[in-house]
Structure formats: C-alpha cells, structure tokens
Amino acid sequence: MEIRTRYAPSPTGKMHVGNLRSALYEFLIAKHEDGTFMLRIEDTDQERFVEGATEIIYHTLEKTGLVHDEGPDKDGGYGPYVQSERMKTGIYMKYAKQLVDQGQAYYCFCDKCRLESLKKSVVDGKEITVYDKHCLSLSKEEVEKNLAEGKPFVIRQNNPTEGTTTFHDELYGDITVDNSELDDMILIKSDGYPTYNFANVVDDHTMNITHVVRGNEYLSSSPKYNRLYEAFGWEVPTYIHLPLITDENHKKLSKRSGHASFEDLLEQGFLPEAVVNYIALLGWSPEDNREIFSLDELIKEFDYHRISKSPAVFDIQKLRWMNGEYFKAMDSEKFYELALPYIKEVITKDIDLKKVAAMVQTRIETFLDIKDHIDFFEALPEYDIAMYTHKKMKTNAETSLQVLKDVLPLLEKQEDYENDALYEMLCGYIKENGYKNGYVMWPIRTAVSGKQMTPGGATELMSLLGKDETIVRIKKGIELLESAES
C-alpha cells in the first residue's frame, strides 16, 4: 500500500525547527517508501491567522527541498490544501451532522459563561475537567427550536463515560485511557469553522493519509480521534508521534529564543542543508555512525522505527559544527558565490576576493563569522604593541622592531608579491640569520594585520594586500615600536 503523509501546519507565524522537523520526518517517511507527501494549511482559527505565514511555510519547504506532490493546481504546480477553502464545500458540517444523526455528536448551546463556571465547580472534591453533557439531554424539538431562533451553537463529540479507549502508536505502543477522561470536544465552532480536532480527522481520512505523523503534544488527545474514526467507521491510520525538541533548559522551544525559527537560522548564517541535516538527527539516528546526510541520502536511510521517544535539546553548538562541515565540503566556487555578499560587506578594496573566500572557507562555522576574520584587510586596526610579544616565537617589541627594520628593504626590493615568492624570499633571510620561522613571521603578520590571529600566514596576507599596502603597514609597525622605545 502506498504511504501517504502530510504536513499540516497552522499559519500562525514563523516556522520553528520543531515544525520543520515534523515536516521533514513526514516527508522522509513517505519518500522512503516512494510515497506521497502533502501540505495542508490548517487555518481554521481565524483569530490566530497571521498574514503571510502561509508564504513563509511555503518558502521554507521550498528552500529545504520538502516539496509536496499533490494539491490543487497552482501556477502550473501544486498548491497546498487549505482547510478554509475546503470548508466552503461544506464537508466538515456534513460529516458533523452525520455524527449528530448517529448520536455520536450533539448540538450544544451552552455559552462561555456557563462553561467557565462549570470549570470552576468542584464535585466530590475534584475539579471538573470535562464538559458535563448538559446539552445532550436536549430534546430534538428544543434543538430545532434553538436552531430556528438562530441561537449560537457548537457541535460536540459524544464520548462514553465508562470503559476505556486504546489506540496504537508505532513508537509509543498501545496507550489506554479511561473514557471518563475523554472530554466531549468541540467539532464545529460557533463561527462554523471546524476545530483542529475534527478537521484533522476528516481531512486525513478524505485525503487518504495512511501515516499520521505529528508532534508528541497530540498523544493524549489521540484516543478521542480514534473514537471519531470509529464513529465514522473509517480505518484508523498508522500513528507516529514525534518526540519534542526543547531548548537548553529542556523547555519547549519558544519564538522568543531567537534561534528557533528556520528563517532566523538563515539570518544567523546557516545553510538550509545543514539545518535539515542537523534536525534530522534530532530524534532519529541511522544504523551506522554517519552524521552527514543530504536530503536524498536521508530518504534512502530513514527508517521511522529508529525515531527516539525522548525529547531532544536543540544544540546550536553542534549545528554550528555541522554547518562548518558543509562549508568545508563545499565546492570552492560555490562557497565563493555564497560568501561574496558577506565579504563585500567588509571589503570594498580591490583585492582578490576569491582568495579571501578560500582563506575563510575552512575557518568559519556560519557566514556571520566571516566578518571578524577579514576586517583587517580593509583597514589596519588600532593595535597594542604587546601583540608583538609571543613567548613561543621568542619575540618581543625589541626583536620585532629589528626584524621589521631588516625586512623592510627586502620587501621594498621584492617585485613578485605572489605568496610562494614572498615565502621563499623571507626564508632566505631567516636561514641567513639562523632564525626560527615564527621569529620573523610573527612580527610581520602582526604589523600587516594588527590582529592576534588571521585566516592566513604573513606571506599570504602580504600577497593579498599587495606591495604598497604591505610597505605602509610595515612602516607603521616600525613607527609604533620606535615611539614606544623612546
């Protein structure tokens, strides 16, 4: 049988990594078996609807490659299914009324006032947590009369109060609850829209969803959904509930945490592929020890039975590492292309940006790291001459001054400023004097960059900076050291 899954977000804002992971797993479960993946926008809550949220979802899925393969025609492709659109066909009301006719659901005219006071009331020392079926006892005539009068109503599920209900989850196994715990949840709201609880079941069935994959938060309400399937006589789908993703404090990710949404991560300089790869491993692991997976490789390897049950902490540190791995593995041409905007933000000078990109490629974890590595190319920063002192290199202000003075005429004489030529020339000087490499290179690199660390060695930097700028900076270094001496 073909596997059919769906990603069913509500358009209420940005897409969190938790949402994205649900989409990813739903996609992978279907694609692993060559199945069908769908997108269904659950916009039945008119109040929470956020303008543009559907577009965000759409673009996020596009960027991550989680493309759905069924839906209403749109621009020569498939649009998403949208519940508010489906509602116009009267589908949800039709099915709700069917349940009313079967006695599995009923009209309820209770106002919010009564519901609230009900919640506060205490029976036998226990708080009431489920609706008291007050309107179930209404006669058919009373219901008709209320409806004719245009009284606002909802339709509620009619759950039994005795016995138990069991449902099966592929990961969590059988879960049984007392029916007395089952609230007569609302199926149709007073504004005519279905609730998630109802629309979800109706849509999953009518769209022939075989595997209902969703967050763990639905685990405890799933028995109620099962009763709905049974009331309709529909086949219950395979359930796969996913463990939560939390922040470092083991709390559910919140929009305020800043790095939680996919868009934020892109802004923080992460690559979509790396994010997808990382979150795939948040709650799932392959049989071997592999960690780097393309989407296609994930499709091939993904076995949902290996999804874990316990929540996972979103570790930005490991994401950073993984992102860096993607940079390192990336074709240098492609990296150059992607990094260019970030480089140009810092460097306006006419220097070989391709080489700058190459220097930085193995040294960064996110695009945002680029800036700190290369800012000195643009302008020599103010620096402290204490930087000339390096224990291991056996350098200090005095030795540095001498080296810089020695080396200045050599650099002025030097015509070829290619890296290799510079290195060869300096090695000659080093050898002649019996110095260690670092003894000479450290002061030069310091003078030329004004930084403690740089994305390349002294000669590489000089080669990029060019002769003129190099001379200027070396002279500046000598000047600084001399003025400190006196």
Add this chain to the structure above:
RNA sequence: GGCUCGUUGGUCAAGAGGUUAAGACGCCGCCCUCUCAAGGCGGAAUCACGAGUUCGAUUCUCGUACGAGCUGCCA
C-alpha cells in the same frame, strides 16, 4: 491537581539480559604549523533512584523522583 509520555556523559546518541557501555558536538592535552583554523593522536565525562525477576541487569517488571505534554469554540 488529574491524565499521558519520557529518563544512557554538559548535548545528540548506539547498545535491548553477560560489552573494556560505540560514535559525534563541546571541553582539555599533545603533534603539525609563517598566527588561527583545518588535519592527526590522546584524555576527562554517562546507564536518575529503590525494590523485584534472574546465576547475572543499563537492558525486563513495579514503585519513587525528576522532566515534559495535554487538561481552549489553539493547533
């Protein structure tokens, strides 16, 4: 509070009765080195607790603790 679920190093995790309890991130050290990275090598660090079952429990059962989710005319 009630219900449901979960618990292997700081984090992601493998292991499903007998293992020196993998691997990765991070951390620390060493090597390499014209700095920093990268790369190589090594190190510290884990089965929440208590009973049971068993010749033997990280692995099975039950409790406890802790954590999380649900308890909306939100999804």
